[in-house]
Amino acid sequence: QWMTLDWKPRRPDMLVDPFGIGKIVQDGLVFRQNFSIRSYEIGADKTASIETLMNHLQETALNHVKTAGLLGDGFGSTPEMCKKNLIWVVTRMQVVVDRYPTWGDVVQVDTWVSASGKNGMRRDWLLRDIKTGEILTRASSVWVMMNKLTRRLSKIPEEVRGEIGCYFVDSAPVVEEDNRKLSKIDDTANFIRTGLSPRWNDLDVNQHVNNVKYVGWILESAPQPLMENHELCAMTLEYRRECGRNSVLDSLTDVSGADVGNLANGGIFECKHLLRLEDGAEIVRGRTGWRPKPVNNFGVLNQVQQKAPEN
Amino acid sequence: QWMTLDWKPRRPDMLVDPFGIGKIVQDGLVFRQNFSIRSYEIGADKTASIETLMNHLQETALNHVKTAGLLGDGFGSTPEMCKKNLIWVVTRMQVVVDRYPTWGDVVQVDTWVSASGKNGMRRDWLLRDIKTGEILTRASSVWVMMNKLTRRLSKIPEEVRGEIGCYFVDSAPVVEEDNRKLSKIDDTANFIRTGLSPRWNDLDVNQHVNNVKYVGWILESAPQPLMENHELCAMTLEYRRECGRNSVLDSLTDVSGADVGNLANGGIFECKHLLRLEDGAEIVRGRTGWRPKPVNNFGVLNQVQQKAPEN
Numbered sequence: 001q002w003m004t005l006d007w008k009p010r011r012p013d014m015l016v017d018p019f020g021i022g023k024i025v026q027d028g029l030v031f032r033q034n035f036s037i038r039s040y041e042i043g044a045d046k047t048a049s050i051e052t053l054m055n056h057l058q059e060t061a062l063n064h065v066k067t068a069g070l071l072g073d074g075f076g077s078t079p080e081m082c083k084k085n086l087i088w089v090v091t092r093m094q095v096v097v098d099r100y101p102t103w104g105d106v107v108q109v110d111t112w113v114s115a116s117g118k119n120g121m122r123r124d125w126l127l128r129d130i131k132t133g134e135i136l137t138r139a140s141s142v143w144v145m146m147n148k149l150t151r152r153l154s155k156i157p158e159e160v161r162g163e164i165g166c167y168f169v170d171s172a173p174v175v176e177e178d179n180r181k182l183s184k185i186d187d188t189a190n191f192i193r194t195g196l197s198p199r200w201n202d203l204d205v206n207q208h209v210n211n212v213k214y215v216g217w218i219l220e221s222a223p224q225p226l227m228e229n230h231e232l233c234a235m236t237l238e239y240r241r242e243c244g245r246n247s248v249l250d251s252l253t254d255v256s257g258a259d260v261g262n263l264a265n266g267g268i269f270e271c272k273h274l275l276r277l278e279d280g281a282e283i284v285r286g287r288t289g290w291r292p293k294p295v296n297n298f299g300v301l302n303q304v305q306q307k308a309p310e311n
Numbered sequence: 312q313w314m315t316l317d318w319k320p321r322r323p324d325m326l327v328d329p330f331g332i333g334k335i336v337q338d339g340l341v342f343r344q345n346f347s348i349r350s351y352e353i354g355a356d357k358t359a360s361i362e363t364l365m366n367h368l369q370e371t372a373l374n375h376v377k378t379a380g381l382l383g384d385g386f387g388s389t390p391e392m393c394k395k396n397l398i399w400v401v402t403r404m405q406v407v408v409d410r411y412p413t414w415g416d417v418v419q420v421d422t423w424v425s426a427s428g429k430n431g432m433r434r435d436w437l438l439r440d441i442k443t444g445e446i447l448t449r450a451s452s453v454w455v456m457m458n459k460l461t462r463r464l465s466k467i468p469e470e471v472r473g474e475i476g477c478y479f480v481d482s483a484p485v486v487e488e489d490n491r492k493l494s495k496i497d498d499t500a501n502f503i504r505t506g507l508s509p510r511w512n513d514l515d516v517n518q519h520v521n522n523v524k525y526v527g528w529i530l531e532s533a534p535q536p537l538m539e540n541h542e543l544c545a546m547t548l549e550y551r552r553e554c555g556r557n558s559v560l561d562s563l564t565d566v567s568g569a570d571v572g573n574l575a576n577g578g579i580f581e582c583k584h585l586l587r588l589e590d591g592a593e594i595v596r597g598r599t600g601w602r603p604k605p606v607n608n609f610g611v612l613n614q615v616q617q618k619a620p621e622n
Contacts (some may be wrong), residue, residue: 028338038366043511043514200354201354219511
C-alpha cells in the first residue's frame with residue numbers, strides 16, 4: 001500500500017500557512033501546500049479542470065525543491081544539476097481523479113519523491129479535501145535527467161544524488177503502475193484535430209510548451225458528447241519528445257471498443273490518444289478513462305444563455 | 312485623484328489571512344485579497360501574463376460579493392438579481408500595467424465599486440507588490456444589468472440598489488477614462504488570425520466564454536516580434552456581444568501609425584484590435600499599448616532548448 005500520512009481534520013483557523021507556499025512535513029520528507037480553488041480554475045461544470053489539478057502538481061513540485069533550498073538557476077534543477085547543465089524531463093505521468101473540487105474548496109496537496117529504477121526519480125502526489133480528508137486525486141510521475149546541451153539522457157551524478165537522495169522516500173507508487181502498453185494510434189483514429197500550435201502564453205520560461213498544456217491539446221480531439229456527459233477519471237501519459245514554439249500538432253483520439261454513437265450515454269469509456277507533429281513524430285501517447293458526470297454538477301448546464309459576455 | 316488606501320508595509324507573518332479568500336477593509340468599502348504568483352501563471356518572460364492578472368481581478372470581484380454575503384445563485388449576481396433573472400454584463404474594461412509580477416511575488420489586490428451613470432456600476436482594482444507597496448496594475452471596468460431571459464439591458468431595480476448601494480464608493484476611476492473612440496477595423500488590418508473557437512475548458516459555468524479568454528484571442532493576432540520584444544502596458548476593451556460555445560472568431564490587429572517592419576525594435580507601439588464572428592458581428596473592440604520589455608527579463612530567453620518536455 002502506498003504511504004499513508006498523518007492526516008487529521010483541522011479547523012482552517014488552526015492551520016499554519018494555510019494558503020502560503022507550503023511547508024515540509026512528515027519528518028522532512030513530504031511537502032504540503034493548500035490551494036483554494038479559484039473561480040477561473042473551474043469550467044462549465046463548476047469543477048476544477050484536470051489542467052488546474054496538474055498545475056497544482058507542478059507548483060507543489062517546484063515549491064518542494066525551493067523549500068528544500070535546492071532550487072538552482074533552472075526551473076526545478078538543483079544547484080549541482082545547473083553546474084552540469086542537467087534538467088529534469090518527465091517521461092510518464094499517471095493521474096487518478098476520484099472527485100473534482102469546486103470553487104472555494106481548499107485542496108491539500110502532499111508530494112514526495114522516491115527512486116525510480118537506477119537513474120530515475122518518481123514523484124507522487126496526494127490531493128485531499130482539507131475539510132473532510134477525502135482523497136480527491138492521486139498522481140505519480142517518472143522523471144529522468146537530460147543534458148540540456150547534448151540533449152542526451154544522463155545518469156544521476158553522485159553530486160546530485162547527494163543533494164536529493166536524502167529526500168527519497170521508500171514507498172510504493174500512490175497510483176499502481178498501469179503497465180498496459182500504450183499502443184500507437186494512427187489516421188484510423190475516430191477523432192482527429194489538426195493544426196494545433198502553441199500560443200505565446202503557452203510557453204514556459206524555457207520557451208517550451210509546458211507538459212500540462214499537452215493535456216489540453218489531447219482533450220481537443222476528445223469528442224464533445226463524451227466531454228459533456230463524462231468526466232475524466234484516469235489518465236496515463238507517456239512523454240516521448242517535446243515540441244517548441246513553432247511546432248504544429250495533430251491531436252488524435254480513438255474511443256476503444258465502444259460504439260462511438262453512444263458517447264452521450266452513461267457508462268465507462270476508455271480512449272487512446274496521440275499528439276504528433278505534422279511529420280508524424282510522436283510527442284505524447286496517452287490513455288484516458290471516463291465515467292458519467294455526477295448528477296449534482298448538471299444544475300447550471302440548463303441555463304444556456306446567449307448574447308452578452310458575463311464576468 | 313483616485314482613492315488612496317491606507318497601505319503600509321507589513322511583514323508577511325503579521326498579515327491576517329495572507330492567502331485566504333480575502334476580507335473587507337477600509338470601513339467595509341474595499342475588498343482585499345492576496346495572490347502568490349504561481350509557476351504556471353508565468354510565461355516565457357518569467358512574469359505573470361495579462362490573463363493571469365485579469366483572472367485575479369475576476370476572483371476578487373466574486374469574492375467581494377461573496378464576502379459581503381451577497382452571492383446569490385448566479386456567478387456574481389445578488390439574491391435580488393437572481394429573483395429578477397438579472398446578471399451582470401461587463402461593457403468596458405481598462406487596464407494599466409506598470410510592472411508585471413514574477414513567480415513567488417505576492418500581489419495585494421484591492422477592489423471596490425462605485426456608481427457609473429444612472430444604471431451602471433464601476434468596479435476598480437489596485438494591485439500592489441505586498442513587500443514594497445509599489446503599484447503594479449490599475450484597472451477599471453463598467454458593468455450593467457441584463458435580464459438573462461429577454462437579453463435586454465435593465466435599470467438597477469430599487470431592491471438591488473438596496474443590496475449594493477451601501478458599498479458604492481464616491482471616488483474617481485483608478486484609471487483615467489480613455490475617451491478616444493475605439494474605431495472599427497476591418498480586413499485591411501495588418502494581422503488577422505481566423506478560425507478561433509472555444510475549447511470546452513474555455514467555457515464558464517454559464518457555458519459562455521469568459522471575458523478573460525477574449526484577451527487571449529485578441530493577442531492571438533498580435534504579431535510575434537511585438538510580443539517577444541514588448542510588453543503590454545495598457546489595454547482598453549469594449550465588449551459588444553458575447554460568443555457561445557460554437558462560435559468561430561476572427562482576431563484582427565492593426566498596428567497604428569508604425570512601421571510594421573520595426574516591431575522588433577524598441578519604442579512604444581499602439582494597436583487596435585477586433586474580435587468578430589465569421590459573419591462580421593463584433594464581439595470586442597480593443598486598443599493596446601506596448602513598451603519595450605525590461606532588460607532583466609531576458610536572461611532565460613537565450614537558453615532555448617529543443618527536444619524533450621520539461622516540467
